[in-house]
Amino acid sequence: MGAVDPYYAFKWVDGSDLECAGYLSVLDQRLLPHKLHYLDLTEYCQVADAIRDMVVRGAPAIGAVAAYGYVLGLRQGESADQVYRTLCASRPTAVNLQWALDRLRALHEPDWKRLLAHVHGMVAHEREVNKRIAENGAKEILAYWNKRSGKGSSRTLHVLHHCNTGTLATAGGGTALGVIRSLHALHKNLVVHVNETRPRLQGARLTCWELSQWGIPHELSVDAVAPLLMAQGRVDIVTVGADRIAADGSTANKVGTYMCAVSAQYHNVPFFVCAPCNTIDLKTPTGAEILIEQRSATEVLNPLEGPPETWFAPQQTSVYNPAFDITPPELITGGIVTEVGIIRLRTSDDPAPSIAEQLQRLELGHAHHTAI
Numbered sequence: 001m002g003a004v005d006p007y008y009a010f011k012w013v014d015g016s017d018l019e020c021a022g023y024l025s026v027l028d029q030r031l032l033p034h035k036l037h038y039l040d041l042t043e044y045c046q047v048a049d050a051i052r053d054m055v056v057r058g059a060p061a062i063g064a065v066a067a068y069g070y071v072l073g074l075r076q077g078e079s080a081d082q083v084y085r086t087l088c089a090s091r092p093t094a095v096n097l098q099w100a101l102d103r104l105r106a107l108h109e110p111d112w113k114r115l116l117a118h119v120h121g122m123v124a125h126e127r128e129v130n131k132r133i134a135e136n137g138a139k140e141i142l143a144y145w146n147k148r149s150g151k152g153s154s155r156t157l158h159v160l161h162h163c164n165t166g167t168l169a170t171a172g173g174g175t176a177l178g179v180i181r182s183l184h185a186l187h188k189n190l191v192v193h194v195n196e197t198r199p200r201l202q203g204a205r206l207t208c209w210e211l212s213q214w215g216i217p218h219e220l221s222v223d224a225v226a227p228l229l230m231a232q233g234r235v236d237i238v239t240v241g242a243d244r245i246a247a248d249g250s251t252a253n254k255v256g257t258y259m260c261a262v263s264a265q266y267h268n269v270p271f272f273v274c275a276p277c278n279t280i281d282l283k284t285p286t287g288a289e290i291l292i293e294q295r296s297a298t299e300v301l302n303p304l305e306g307p308p309e310t311w312f313a314p315q316q317t318s319v320y321n322p323a324f325d326i327t328p329p330e331l332i333t334g335g336i337v338t339e340v341g342i343i344r345l346r347t348s349d350d351p352a353p354s355i356a357e358q359l360q361r362l363e364l365g366h367a368h369h370t371a372i
């Protein structure tokens, strides 16, 4: 899958002279699918605001963008601690953000230009990681599909996807959507059922847009339709991304993921989580310790930010708006697709080694494989 998209979620633009030392260009995802508009960020607080306001979103993308924000902060002469704290607080659930900032801070590198070179390296690595996730996931799902429907079967493969996990959400070609894209290259007869993903509609606005850019057939439904689609036998597999995976496999992802996983298990549909290894947070033992970001009531009550007559509910309505939910490991029946291979989750009738053990083994195997 060597396709290059005509758009990007973020890009560092080098300065041409001493007046302009370079800046971070980010696609304003709030305006999609109607407008492709890029913002130029030169200060770390602008980066923190862009992450908080979801100009840029998606766990791996905000990790990379925060890393560039850290460089901008040091270039401004701000203290490393201050920049770290501000960026870390911008969105708390996705571990990639903290992971990237921890790595940069640990370098104790005062020269922003050297740090910038380091961040470019991290982003290039993430791009490779995305490619491998896409390859591993497509291979795994195709093997499952061939077994189920007969090798070479031209039957349509129906994939359900929640939220957005494509180029827009990552530093490369995507996680779960990257898998779908690779799968589509191998098995043309594929349809993606896209959940609209209330309240911010990442599925409707972003995933449908990316799938149409890529020429992949898709159909949009409101989130609550997912269990019915499964009951009707119209979903063969579910693939989602992840914002943080605890040591026991519990997965924080966009709210609505858990509903899909419960339903997938009930209907015997394999459920795959696709994520880079740096989304696995072995320091967090279970899902109960994952901090779930709470977002504003406005997102639910008045998403168009219009006059009172366009509000979706009475103005005083009290709102609970968690951005993510937690899917327990026993519901991740397909496994976790990473760049080093597939992690199998412990189920009651199929005990598997811990995630830490599997990760270590897969990483060793991967290092061996790439060395030869």
Ligand SMILES: CSC[C@@H](O)[C@@H](O)C(=O)COP(=O)(O)O
Binding pocket: 057, 058, 059, 060, 094, 162, 163, 164, 165, 166, 169, 170, 174, 175, 176, 202, 240, 241, 242, 243, 253, 254, 255, 323
């Ligand atoms: C590629 S990443 C997985 C997740 O980051 C994605 O599915 C998701 O939940 C994004 O949430 P968002 O709130 O849009 O940042």
